[in-house]
Every structure is written in C-alpha cells, then in structure tokens.
Amino acid sequence: MRWEELEKQPCSIARSLAVFGDRWTLLVLRESFMGVKKFADFQANLGISKTIVADRLRHLTDHGILEKVAYQKNPVRYKYKLTRKGLDIYPVFLSITRWGDTYYPGKKGVPLVYHHKNCDHDFNAVSICSECGEPVDARDVIARPGPGAGSYARSANETLSEKKVG
C-alpha cells in the first residue's frame, strides 16, 4: 500500500494518517502547538535537515493545516500558523501526551504540565463519549460500517459488521 492509496481508503484513521501520520509531520505539528512559527526554528528545535522541514511544512500547508503568512517584506519572511483545521488536531496530541505521561513519565515526573486557562487548573485530557459523558474504554466500543462505508472486504475471522474494538 502506498501513501496516496491511504488517502482513498474508507477509513477516517487512514485518511487522517495520510495527512499527518508521518513521524516528522507529527513532530512539526508538535512544534506548531508549542508556538513555533519560523522555518529556522522548526529546523533547530527538531535537529533535522532543511529538506524535511521544507517538505513537511509544504505538505501541511497544502492540506490546510498550516497557513504560510509573510510577516515582513524586504526581504520577505514567512511564518507558519495553525488554521482552525490544524488547531482541531490538538486532541490527538493531548491523547498522545496523556499516554506518554502515564507510561513514560521519567524519574522526576512529567516533562510538561498543561494548564487550562478557562478554569485555571493544570489538567489531563480525558476522552469522553459525546452521548453519556463517561470516559471511553476501548473494550466498550463497537465499530459498525457507516453511511460512507462502501463495500470492501476485510478479515478478522469475523465480519466487520459487529466487531468489538480491542
């Protein structure tokens, strides 16, 4: 399977990963969420070559996740800022952070503390069910084909029609 084929799969995970599911793309996004905006800063913080930075920034810009804006003229210089579409990826990073904090906190504790301005508390992110408001556990979820499923075969020794997640 190729990268571009991913985009066409009837699966929101595959389609999302086609957009930002690459190692460096995810790290570039992390930098964005940390407030980094300039090409040179992305490169310096990540310690990777300019080729990758340029490629990933272009990719994210093409997909409407970052916006390239000139912040000065003569010579023209650019910054990359998150669009609404990009900001909406934040829950993914909160979830990743939560998992990392839980299983790899380090000897002295977590590396970063996240503070919620609205309620003025340090917090963790919790994934809840939109309907009942309870935290969701993988074992309590069943995935069924939706209206956009189309017909495609998979195998897991059961059909996809009623499959327990996990």
Next chain:
Amino acid sequence: MRWEELEKQPCSIARSLAVFGDRWTLLVLRESFMGVKKFADFQANLGISKTIVADRLRHLTDHGILEKVAYQKNPVRYKYKLTRKGLDIYPVFLSITRWGDTYYPGKKGVPLVYHHKNCDHDFNAVSICSECGEPVDARDVIARPGPGAGSYARSANETLSEKKVG
C-alpha cells in the same frame, strides 16, 4: 535526529511517537483495535509485505503494547492481543477518527460508526479537561515545564516557560 534519540527526549509526545508514531505501526494498531489478531490477517488487511508486519508486531510486542499468545499447539500458532497499555492508546485513535470524520467524511458520510455499549448510543469522542470537564481547545492551553523537564533549550522566539499552545 534519529528514531532512538526520540525516546530519550523530555517530551511525552516524542517518547510516545518513538513507540507507535510510525505509519505502519499506527496502521497495525488500527487493525488491532478493529479486532485483528493473526499475523496473516494483519498482512492481508494492510496489503504490505510480511517483513514489515513481522517487524512492527515485534516492535509493539517488545514495548508491551501487544502480547504474543499461542492460541493452539501442534503446530503452535500465535495471536497478538492488546495489553492494557495498548488499549490505553485508544483515545489517540478516537481523536484521529474524530478529526478525519470532521474534515474528510466522504460524500455519503462517515465510513465507520462507533457505538458505546455502556450507554447504547452511537458517539463521537470529545477531549475534555480533567479538572473542569469542558472540551479543550488548543488556544486555551498553556504548556509549562514540569518536574521531569530537565534543562534543555528550545527556541520559539519566546522561552518555553510560558507558552501559548497554538
């Protein structure tokens, strides 16, 4: 920066991505969450070579995310099941799904519908603040160094000490 260096960074995102932030690893995990357990099914569903499947399953097993269990003897056959540590990655996939459903739902609607057995409703995942219970937006979060931060330099034209996310 190399893959292994990622693991040592004082950042839960970097450390988590070192474990599962690879394209194929993420897709293997998706299959796991869809109920796939057997080597041959991972390979068939993903349409990738056995070499990669073997490599990624070993990687996930080594990191305690999947568990390799013999489900029969004579001849011995194995299945790969999610551990608690693995199941706890589920919120990451819920968040990815939510984003994909929002921005790439397809013409006919979402490809998969997720059903919460506990409340018997189809649902979406929402990332909320553990303290106030409100949905978290990237712009409302500030990241500060935590107890495990150590001293390391970054640049974003500001210090890391008080940085708005986004």
Next chain:
DNA sequence: ACACTAAGTATCAATACTGGACTTAGTCAA
C-alpha cells in the same frame, strides 16, 4: 565587495520497503 540571514532547492548517499523463495511443524487426502 564581503559577510550575513532566512528560506529554501539539487544532488546523491543511506534507509526502508517489496516480492519471492525458503523454512518449520504440523494436517489432510489419495
């Protein structure tokens, strides 16, 4: 004229991935 900066590109070497053959330990069918 020369050094310097931010933001890139071009070239080529390193790495990751594919596809096929092979392995192992067993079953089933003729």
Next chain:
DNA sequence: TTGACTAAGTCCAGTATTGATACTTAGTGT
C-alpha cells in the same frame, strides 16, 4: 508416503523513498 496445504515467519536482492550536505536566492549591514 507422497503431495498439497496452512500459519507464521526468515532471508535476500532489487527498487523506491527519505534525508543530509552543499548550493542558491534575495535581501541587509559595513
């Protein structure tokens, strides 16, 4: 009792993709 088949892999060669180094561009400052 040979031959075909299965699941779960390994190994190897060739190809495709990725990434690091050096170069480019368009401007400023001295």
